[in-house]
Amino acid sequence: MKTVVRRLSGHLARGLAMIWVVTTLSFVIIRNIPGDPVRGQYEKLIEQGMSPDAAERATAALYGFLPKGSLWSQYVDYLNGLLHGNLGQSLSTPGTGVATIIGSAAKWTILPVLGGTLLSFLLGVTLGVYAAIKRSGKLGDALAISGSLLHGIPQYVIGLLVVAVFSTLWPILPAGGPVDIDFAPGFNGPYIASLIQHATLPVLTYALASYGGWILAMKSSVATVLGDDFIMAAELRGMSRGILFRYIARNAILPLFTILALSLGLLFGGAIFIESIFNYPGLGLLLVNSIGARDYALMGGTFLVLTVAIVVANIAADLLYAVIDPRVRKGAEA
Amino acid sequence: MTRTSAPGVRVKDLTVVYKTPAGELPALGGVSLSLAPGTITGIVGESGSGKSTLALSLLNAVQPPGRIKEGSVEIDGLGNVVELTGEELRRARGRQVGYVFQAAQNSLNPLKTVGKQLLDLGRSHDFDDLPALLKDARALLGRMGLDGGRVLDSYQHELSGGMRQRVGIMFALVLNAHLVVLDEPTTALDMITQAAILKIVRDVHHERGLTTLIITHDMGVAAEVTDSLAVMYGGRVVEHGPTTEVLGSPRHPYTKGLIRAIPRLSGDIDEARALPGRPPTLGTIPKQGCVFRERCPMRIAVCDTVDPEPVTRDARTVACHAVGRPATPIVPKEYV
Structure with a gap:
C-alpha cells in the first residue's frame, strides 16, 4: 500500500508539472494570437461615440471583467484563478463560466470516445489474436490487410465516409447533432433512443479509426509471445488449449494497455475533427469554436482539460500495469 | 523401487x-x-x-x-x-512423458505464480484432487531442497536459475510421468x-x-x-x-x-x-x-x-x- 502511495505521489508531482508547463505555453501562445474581442468591443463602442470611460465600463459590464496590467500580472492572476478552481469567464458567451461550458461539453466527448475506443480495442485485440495464429492462412491475411487499410486512412476521412454511407447513400442514421430536439430531455425511452441513434456514427468513426492499430499491434505482440519459451513449455506439459490461449492472450495484451491509455488521451484531440464532422457539441467542437471567437479563457480552459485527460490517462496506464504485471509490481518495491 | x-x-x-x-x-x-x-x-x-x-x-x-x-x-x-x-x-x-527444459530457458508464464500454473496443469489433465497435487509438488520441491510453500507462491522472476530448474523438474514429475x-x-x-541438480536427477x-x-x-x-x-x-x-x-x-x-x-x-x-x-x-x-x-x-x-x-x-x-x-x-x- 505504501509503495502505491509513493508511486502515485511521484506521478502526481510529474503530472502537475506537466500541466503547469502546458498551461504556461498555451497562455503565452493564446495571448499572441492576433485579434482581441474585448479590445474590439471597446473600440467599437468608442467608434459609436462613447467616451473612453463609458466604453470601458460598458465592456467590463458585458464581459464581467477587463484584462488589465502587464502580461505577467495577467499570467499570475490566471494561475491564481486556476489554483482556486476558477477557469475564468467565457468571452464568446458573456456571463457564463468557462468551467460550466466545458462541463456540459465534456460528456458529449467522453462517452463516445470511451465507447468507440473500448469497442475497437476489444474487436481489434480479439481479431489480432486470430490474425497472428492464422497468419499463414487466408483469414489471417484478410484481417491484417483490413487492419493496415483502416490504420492508413485518416480519422476525418473515415468520418466523412461513414456519413456518406450511412446518412446519404443509405440514410438510416442521423449525421448531425447530439439528439433530436423533438424529445424532452430526461430518462425516457424516445429521448435515450434518439441519443443512441445520434451517437452511433461518431462512435463508429472512433472505433473504425483505431481498430486497424489494435489489430496490427496485437498481431505482432501475439506473434512474439508465440515464440517465447514458456509457451512451448506449456505445450509440452500438455496444458489444455483454453489455458494455453489465456497464457498467450494475457502476455500479449500487456504492452497494449499502455497504448490504450495513451490513445484515450490522444483521441480527445481527434475529437476536434470528428465532432466538427458530426456537429457534435463536445470538447473538440468547443475548442474549434472558441478559437474562431478568440475566446482566450475558453481556449485555455479546453487545452487544460485535454492536457489533464492525457496526464490522467498516463497515470492510470502505469498503475494498471503494476496491477497486471507482477514484474513491475516487484520493481516498484525494490 | x-x-x-x-x-x-x-x-x-x-x-x-x-x-x-x-x-x-x-x-x-x-x-x-x-x-x-x-x-x-x-x-x-x-x-x-x-x-x-x-x-x-x-x-x-x-x-x-x-x-x-x-x-x-x-x-x-x-x-x-x-x-x-x-x-x-x-x-x-x-x-x-515429462520434459525438462534447458536451465537458461524461461519455461514459466511470467504473469502467474508457480502454484497457479501447477493448478492449470492439474486442470488440463483433469485432476480432481488439486490440493493433493499441490501437496505432491511441495513434497517434491522439499525433496530438492527448496521451501515448497514459498516457491509455489513465487513468480518466475523471483526464482534463481537453479531454483527454476528444480521447479521445471517438479513440473515434469508431479503428474507421475515415468519417462x-x-x-x-x-x-x-x-x-x-549443476552438481546439486544432477544428484537430484539421479536420486x-x-x-x-x-x-x-x-x-x-x-x-x-x-x-x-x-x-x-x-x-x-x-x-x-x-x-x-x-x-x-x-x-x-x-x-x-x-x-x-x-x-x-x-x-x-x-x-x-x-x-x-x-x-x-x-x-x-x-x-x-x-x-x-x-x-x-x-x-x-x-x-x-x-x-x-x-x-x-x-x-x-x-x-x-x-x-x-x-x-x-x-x-x-x-x-x-x-x-x-
Whole structure:
C-alpha cells in the first residue's frame, strides 16, 4: 500500500508539472494570437461615440471583467484563478463560466470516445489474436490487410465516409447533432433512443479509426509471445488449449494497455475533427469554436482539460500495469 | 523401487526434416535408439547434431518447419507416439512423458505464480484432487531442497536459475510421468548448482523408478549420471553402449576425438586436442556416404559413397566402416 502511495505521489508531482508547463505555453501562445474581442468591443463602442470611460465600463459590464496590467500580472492572476478552481469567464458567451461550458461539453466527448475506443480495442485485440495464429492462412491475411487499410486512412476521412454511407447513400442514421430536439430531455425511452441513434456514427468513426492499430499491434505482440519459451513449455506439459490461449492472450495484451491509455488521451484531440464532422457539441467542437471567437479563457480552459485527460490517462496506464504485471509490481518495491 | 512401471522406448529409423528454401533437409537421418526401462541414457554431441530434435521427437513435438518424415517412436503404454494427434497427444505430454527444459530457458508464464500454473496443469489433465497435487509438488520441491510453500507462491522472476530448474523438474514429475526427458538440464548453471541438480536427477530417477533421457554436450555430466551413452553426429547416432565402456574405450573415431578434446583438470593443456574441422550444419550434411568422413582420421574409400550402418557387437553399437571390420559376419542389430 505504501509503495502505491509513493508511486502515485511521484506521478502526481510529474503530472502537475506537466500541466503547469502546458498551461504556461498555451497562455503565452493564446495571448499572441492576433485579434482581441474585448479590445474590439471597446473600440467599437468608442467608434459609436462613447467616451473612453463609458466604453470601458460598458465592456467590463458585458464581459464581467477587463484584462488589465502587464502580461505577467495577467499570467499570475490566471494561475491564481486556476489554483482556486476558477477557469475564468467565457468571452464568446458573456456571463457564463468557462468551467460550466466545458462541463456540459465534456460528456458529449467522453462517452463516445470511451465507447468507440473500448469497442475497437476489444474487436481489434480479439481479431489480432486470430490474425497472428492464422497468419499463414487466408483469414489471417484478410484481417491484417483490413487492419493496415483502416490504420492508413485518416480519422476525418473515415468520418466523412461513414456519413456518406450511412446518412446519404443509405440514410438510416442521423449525421448531425447530439439528439433530436423533438424529445424532452430526461430518462425516457424516445429521448435515450434518439441519443443512441445520434451517437452511433461518431462512435463508429472512433472505433473504425483505431481498430486497424489494435489489430496490427496485437498481431505482432501475439506473434512474439508465440515464440517465447514458456509457451512451448506449456505445450509440452500438455496444458489444455483454453489455458494455453489465456497464457498467450494475457502476455500479449500487456504492452497494449499502455497504448490504450495513451490513445484515450490522444483521441480527445481527434475529437476536434470528428465532432466538427458530426456537429457534435463536445470538447473538440468547443475548442474549434472558441478559437474562431478568440475566446482566450475558453481556449485555455479546453487545452487544460485535454492536457489533464492525457496526464490522467498516463497515470492510470502505469498503475494498471503494476496491477497486471507482477514484474513491475516487484520493481516498484525494490 | 518400482522398476516395473518404467517404460521402455524404441526409436526406429527416425527421420526428421526441416523445410528450408533449399528444400527439406534432414536433421535426423534414420536414427534408431533404444532406452532400456529404468535406465538413464545420455545423448552427447555438438550443437546441431540433432540431440534436441531427437528429444522433442519423443513427445512428437518437432516444431514447424520441421516434421517427422518417417520412422517410429514406441513408448511402452503409449504406443507409437508419431501417430498420436490432438487430445491424445496432449494428454500423453506431461502425464506420461515429462520434459525438462534447458536451465537458461524461461519455461514459466511470467504473469502467474508457480502454484497457479501447477493448478492449470492439474486442470488440463483433469485432476480432481488439486490440493493433493499441490501437496505432491511441495513434497517434491522439499525433496530438492527448496521451501515448497514459498516457491509455489513465487513468480518466475523471483526464482534463481537453479531454483527454476528444480521447479521445471517438479513440473515434469508431479503428474507421475515415468519417462522423463531432460534437455540440457544443467547448461548455464554454476558448478555447485549443476552438481546439486544432477544428484537430484539421479536420486529421483531411482526413487521413482523412471526411464530417463538426458541431452547434454557436457561429457562430465554424461559420465556422472548416465548408465548408457549415445553419441550423435550429423543427425545420426554414431556410437551407443554402456557409459563406462563408451568413455573408457571409445570405438568410433568421432567419440575418440571428442574424448581426446576434453582438457584434463591437471596436466598440460596441450594434451587436449581439438577435432579438426567443423560439425556439419543442416545444409552441409553430405547427401551420401559417412557424415563424419571430412574430419575422420580413419577415412577409407567406402566412406565416400556408403553411409555406415549401425553394427552391434558386445552390447555396443557403432556406425563406422573402419571400426573393427569383424571377421565374423556383421549382424545388424541394435543395442538393447
